[in-house]
Amino acid sequence: MPGYRPQPDRDSLGWWERVARRQFAVQECGACGTLRFPPRAFCAACRTEGWNWREVAPEGKVESWIVNRRPFVPGLGDPYLVVMVRLTPVPGCLMYGNWRAERPPEPGERVRGVFTQVDEALTVLDWMPESFIPARPAENPAAG
Amino acid sequence: MPKRLLEFRDRTAIAGVGYTPFSKDSGVSTLTLACRAVLAAVEDAGLSPGEVDGLATHRVGDSAPPTLVGPALGLGDLSWHLDQFGGGSVSHAVVGQAALAVAAGLAETVVCYRAINARSEFRMGGTGRGVPVSPEVQYQAPYGYVAPPQQFAMYARAHMLRYGTRAEHFGALAVIQRANAAKNPRALMRTPITLDDYLASRWIAEPFRLLDCCLETDGACAVVVTTAERARSLRRPPVLVSAAAWGGGTSHLSCDDPTVTGAAGLAPRLYAQAGLGPGDIDVAQLYDCFTYSVIVQLEDYGFCPKGEGGPYVASGATALDGELPVNTHGGFLSEGYVHGVNHIAEAVSQLRGEAGDRQVPGAEVALSTAQPGYVLPATSALILRRA
Numbered sequence: 001m002p003g004y005r006p007q008p009d010r011d012s013l014g015w016w017e018r019v020a021r022r023q024f025a026v027q028e029c030g031a032c033g034t035l036r037f038p039p040r041a042f043c044a045a046c047r048t049e050g051w052n053w054r055e056v057a058p059e060g061k062v063e064s065w066i067v068n069r070r071p072f073v074p075g076l077g078d079p080y081l082v083v084m085v086r087l088t089p090v091p092g093c094l095m096y097g098n099w100r101a102e103r104p105p106e107p108g109e110r111v112r113g114v115f116t117q118v119d120e121a122l123t124v125l126d127w128m129p130e131s132f133i134p135a136r137p138a139e140n141p142a143a144g
Numbered sequence: 145m146p147k148r149l150l151e152f153r154d155r156t157a158i159a160g161v162g163y164t165p166f167s168k169d170s171g172v173s174t175l176t177l178a179c180r181a182v183l184a185a186v187e188d189a190g191l192s193p194g195e196v197d198g199l200a201t202h203r204v205g206d207s208a209p210p211t212l213v214g215p216a217l218g219l220g221d222l223s224w225h226l227d228q229f230g231g232g233s234v235s236h237a238v239v240g241q242a243a244l245a246v247a248a249g250l251a252e253t254v255v256c257y258r259a260i261n262a263r264s265e266f267r268m269g270g271t272g273r274g275v276p277v278s279p280e281v282q283y284q285a286p287y288g289y290v291a292p293p294q295q296f297a298m299y300a301r302a303h304m305l306r307y308g309t310r311a312e313h314f315g316a317l318a319v320i321q322r323a324n325a326a327k328n329p330r331a332l333m334r335t336p337i338t339l340d341d342y343l344a345s346r347w348i349a350e351p352f353r354l355l356d357c358c359l360e361t362d363g364a365c366a367v368v369v370t371t372a373e374r375a376r377s378l379r380r381p382p383v384l385v386s387a388a389a390w391g392g393g394t395s396h397l398s399c400d401d402p403t404v405t406g407a408a409g410l411a412p413r414l415y416a417q418a419g420l421g422p423g424d425i426d427v428a429q430l431y432d433c434f435t436y437s438v439i440v441q442l443e444d445y446g447f448c449p450k451g452e453g454g455p456y457v458a459s460g461a462t463a464l465d466g467e468l469p470v471n472t473h474g475g476f477l478s479e480g481y482v483h484g485v486n487h488i489a490e491a492v493s494q495l496r497g498e499a500g501d502r503q504v505p506g507a508e509v510a511l512s513t514a515q516p517g518y519v520l521p522a523t524s525a526l527i528l529r530r531a
Contacts, residue, residue, distance in 0.1 A: 004285035012282060038283055038397050063402065064302035069347035072291040082289045084298050084402075092398050098287050107305045124286045 003073035005122060014053065015039045020123045022115045026090050028054035035090045058113025058125065060085035062105040063094065083127050085111055100128035153417060156243040157375035157382040157531065160189025160368035161489040166332050166480035169264040170362035175208035178259035179216055181364035185255055189368045190379030193217055198254030198369075200226035200242045202234045202483070206266040207259050224251035230522065231268070232431055232515035233393065233406075235484020237524035240388030242369040252370060258485040259364035267360055268292065278520070280397055292433060295396065295519055297352040300436035303403045304351060306451065311351065313454025314435040315342035318355045318477055320463045321432070325474025327464075327501035332359055333478040356435045358476030365485040367492065376531065383495045386509070387417035387527040393517020403451075406517025407444035410525060415446075418509075418527040422446035425527075426507040427494045428468055429487035431515045432475040438462075441516050442470075445525075464502060472502045487512045488526065495530040 029043035030050030162184025199210035210225035325331035375382030393406025439453035491510035517523035
């Protein structure tokens, strides 16, 4: 999906770098262990700064979706589906992505994140039904 | 609630309202619109511009701040001003802040205004000017998910999935508000619509159709805030600020339940401050950037049980002759989009008994609300009362 490109900042750069390597990671608080997304310096639970990246399964459940029918973003004229996903490994956190299936989502459907390489410089995270994912993890390998 | 807040209740008043005409192309700058609305509000209050000692506005980098409007109107020495960054979620906070400044004695006559060329110059969330300034945009923009109609459609579907809210509920609301606008000479859209018209309107972002969405309007609106005591000596019947509250809301990246807004947390504080409850509200002007935002607020402000906002609207309860008339001016959906200030001004008109064919008989207490706290975690609201 072209259109707007993310502009990583000093909090998010490491997250996008991992997405580019097809790694799904969130922050884990060094003091209390709370997982968090999006990336930021402070843990909202214990208000400390120390943290590390923690790879987690890109799994979630469909909370809502839209079918976009207007060209809100230049170059995106055809209908496309954006899904709101509640992350299973990170309580309270929502993520978005485009829907990688020919049929619409089902309410509460279990989904899995998949990486889409838009071009040489940009990889993004999309979502597809968990039932679409083959059992072998090698199907969606980490690059490099 | 802090004990001293009780001293705030009914200490200040809205003494005047002012409008420019609403249009699709004002042909003038937002500075000009702001000056016209400020002067109209001051005139309505029976004051002279030289008596204004405070100015306040909210904007997202798209309009004229007090530091331009003050000098442009020859108001050389403002003792208080506020240039609040933000969209519809802070619209009512601006008036609340002004009331606090007046109650504290920092200023005596504050004009709160919003001037916007939302149709001809700055289309919010549209394709013309890029995305809002928030780092969180990077987690949605790559998916073609940037504009308010898309985001509120996402929350609307979550509500539909959880509670069975249907398109017909959204449509009923659009139909009712258009009927109100038909009685409002200021409204941009005055031709009545039917539920079939709603259902036939084109898709914007499913589940939203065109008639779920607010207008994009050029125009300005202003209100004069002063002390209750002084307001009683002015030209118009004073409308007291009984309560003003601020609240949190839902970050679009983290929340436990996207069908509950910041209004649910704010409402108890707001009502307590006024010493009133939902049953005391005679008329409500609820922020209607989209049909859904009204339905969720009816629930979160306690007018109906959670999840029943859709059936409540479809029952006719929010119509002009219903138990709680809502958005009697037609709202953003049909009057025009002036980012919350036209909702406050309509509440004032109703409490003065000056709303003409759309007057709610005997209206004494009004609730007026800002965007209930989606996308950016902030919201605000006012309870106003006839003196």
